[in-house]
Amino acid sequence: MRILRHPVLFVSAIALLVRIIYCLVAVFIFNKASPGGFGHDGYLEIAQSLVAGQGFQLLGEPNYFRPPTYIIFLVPWVALPGTHFWIIAAQAIVGAATCGLVTFVTLSFVTIHLAILSGLVLAICPWHVHFTANSMSYLLASFLTMAFLATWVNQHKATKLSWAFGRGVLYGLMVLCHPGAAILGPMWMLDRLRLDWRNRQLRAGFSTLTCFVVGTFLIVSPWIIRNRVSSGEWIFFTNAAGIQYFIADQKIFSTESVFSLPGCKNSQAVSAANAALVTAGFPRSETLAAYKGVGVKQGIFFMSWMKNDMRDHPGKWPRRLFQQGWWFWFGDAAKWTWLHFLFKVPLLCLAMRGCWQGYRRKIAVMPMVIVVLAYWSVHSAIMGFIPLAAYSLTVMGPVCVLAGIGLSRSTGKPN
Numbered sequence: 001m002r003i004l005r006h007p008v009l010f011v012s013a014i015a016l017l018v019r020i021i022y023c024l025v026a027v028f029i030f031n032k033a034s035p036g037g038f039g040h041d042g043y044l045e046i047a048q049s050l051v052a053g054q055g056f057q058l059l060g061e062p063n064y065f066r067p068p069t070y071i072i073f074l075v076p077w078v079a080l081p082g083t084h085f086w087i088i089a090a091q092a093i094v095g096a097a098t099c100g101l102v103t104f105v106t107l108s109f110v111t112i113h114l115a116i117l118s119g120l121v122l123a124i125c126p127w128h129v130h131f132t133a134n135s136m137s138y139l140l141a142s143f144l145t146m147a148f149l150a151t152w153v154n155q156h157k158a159t160k161l162s163w164a165f166g167r168g169v170l171y172g173l174m175v176l177c178h179p180g181a182a183i184l185g186p187m188w189m190l191d192r193l194r195l196d197w198r199n200r201q202l203r204a205g206f207s208t209l210t211c212f213v214v215g216t217f218l219i220v221s222p223w224i225i226r227n228r229v230s231s232g233e234w235i236f237f238t239n240a241a242g243i244q245y246f247i248a249d250q251k252i253f254s255t256e257s258v259f260s261l262p263g264c265k266n267s268q269a270v271s272a273a274n275a276a277l278v279t280a281g282f283p284r285s286e287t288l289a290a291y292k293g294v295g296v297k298q299g300i301f302f303m304s305w306m307k308n309d310m311r312d313h314p315g316k317w318p319r320r321l322f323q324q325g326w327w328f329w330f331g332d333a334a335k336w337t338w339l340h341f342l343f344k345v346p347l348l349c350l351a352m353r354g355c356w357q358g359y360r361r362k363i364a365v366m367p368m369v370i371v372v373l374a375y376w377s378v379h380s381a382i383m384g385f386i387p388l389a390a391y392s393l394t395v396m397g398p399v400c401v402l403a404g405i406g407l408s409r410s411t412g413k414p415n
Contacts, residue, residue, distance in 0.1 A: 004112055011119035012100035018123055019092040019132045027088065027133050042066055043135050044083075047074040062230045064239040064299060068223055069144075069177035070137035091132045094143045098397055099123045101146035106401045108153050109363055110408040118404030121347065125396055126339050127389045138393040141178035145371060146397040148174055148181075152188055152367045156195075164208040168215020175216075176223060178394060179237040180378035185216065187370050231296040242302030245382050246273060249309065277301065328379045328391055351399045354406030365405060368398040 042058055046066055049057040056063045056071070077086035103119030110118075122128055131139050151167045171185045189209055196205025220236075227235040280301060310316065329348070330340055351372075358365030372395045379391050 007107070007112055007116045007119075008100040008104050011103045011116055011123060012096045014120060015099035015123035016092060016096035019095055019129055022129050023088050023092065023133050026130075043071060043074060043137070044078065046071045047078040050075050051079050056226075064227055064231060064235050064296060066240075067137075067176045067179060067238050069173050070140050073140055074135070087135055088133050091139050095128060095132050095139055096123075098128075098139075098143045098146050101143070101150055102397050102400050105146065105150050105153050105397075106404040109365075109401075109405050114404045114407055117407070118400045121403065122396060122400045125400075126343060128393060128396055131390055131393060134390070136390050137177055138390040141174065141181070142393045142397055144170065144174040144177055145181060145184075145394055148184065148188075149367055149371055149398060149401075152191070153364070155192065161207060161211045164211035165215040168212040168217075169219055170215075171212070172216040172219025175237060176220060178375075179241075180375050180382075180394070182237070183374045183378075184371060185212075187374070188212075188367075191367070233296055233300060235296075235299070239296070239299030239303065241382055242299060242304070242306045243273060245306040245309070246276065246302050248382065273302070276305070328376050347399060347403050350403035350406040352402075352406070354402035354404070357405050357408060358402075363405060365402060368402050371395060371398045372402075 042063075043066060046056055046058050046063050049055065050071065056066075056068065058065065073090070074087065077083055077090055080086050099119045099122045102122050103115045106115040106118040128139070128142070148167070148170050151163070151170065155163075155167075167188075171181075171188075174181045175185070189212065192208060193202075193205055196202050196208075224234070224236055227233070277298060282298070282301070329344065355365060355369060357363060358369075375391075375394045
């Protein structure tokens with residue numbers, strides 16, 4: 001069959017068609033979804049500020065809350081008439097490409113039919129399709145994560161130093177899109193050192209790692225330097241972690257209320273944060289104008305609060321991982337219960353079987369497992385009680401790859 005000659009293109013085309021149909025029906029005909037969603041205004045405002053030549057500004061102040069990759073992705077479309085249409089079109093292409101990457105990665109482990117099936121599962125994933133019409137960074141982060149995973153799984157084929165440099169560039173873009181991915185770079189470096197040690201090629205391995213670090217540094221250093229010059233503080237990716245940890249710790253978010261808090265103005269969450277700032281001695285003029293606009297001093301305060309809380313309650317993070325980690329997968333279960341049981345629960349069961357298949361057949365599934373655990377643990381530690389379906393988008397690609405491996409028989413392709 002012809003589709004078997006180009007499985008990646010076939011899956012990408014089907015995924016793009018699904019997203020186009022959804023957006024035409026849901027957005028432009030019934031107006032049931034829009035490029036709104038949680039955080040939407042902040043991203044677009046900063047992109048508009050860039051187009052106007054005012055830099056990364058939010059609410060008239062320098063932005064340290066939103067990292068820059070997704071904002072830069074929005075800039076070309078903000079400058080065009082019909083901004084929302086172009087954002088949806090661009091994100092439909094990004095989502096379709098992510099599905100193609102799932103097929104590409106899965107081909108390294110199973111037959112072509114199962115690889116196509118894995119990509120098609122993500123192509124019809126309700127949450128992956130729905131957030132095509134929402135201006136949030138998680139869809140782009142999902143694409144960058146799968147691209148990084150593709151280079152990780154196929155690193156034995158791409159041995160040139162230029163590939164290592166490109167992988168570093170990709171990692172830098174990924175971290176500046178979703179800071180939760182920061183741990184993936186060091187994990188890849190350790191895996192690379194393990195392979196080079198086993199093959200007795202440490203000298204070549206150190207050259208590869210050096211090119212990776214250089215590529216990463218070229219991407220992230222301008223943002224870090226800008227933050228240092230602008231704020232006088234070392235803000236590496238974002239100053240959002242502290243306030244998100246604080247709000248999650250108050251346990252005042254609910255599945256129903258989170259969608260009615262655009263920007264979180266005057267919400268319970270912001271009220272609790274403002275009360276903490278006033279108690280700490282901040283004048284009321286320096287409390288949070290909105291959740292999306294966290295200033296330098298406020299960010300430092302909440303980061304300090306988070307560190308002190310972790311130090312004083314060392315058992316809280318492990319408890320969050322197991323007690324609150326389910327919000328990462330089923331945070332919107334009250335709204336989409338039947339979809340979770342029909343789609344996500346079977347998919348996760350197949351992914352767990354894929355992990356078992358990898359262990360039993362010595363298949364290199366560890367990169368997928370590391371990606372899933374990295375995002376899951378960061379969410380559980382920082383934002384455990386904030387329910388939003390978008391959070392799990394970053395790992396749905398690796399989960400589909402593991403599910404494809406879980407469907408394979410014992411006579412499949414070992415790696």
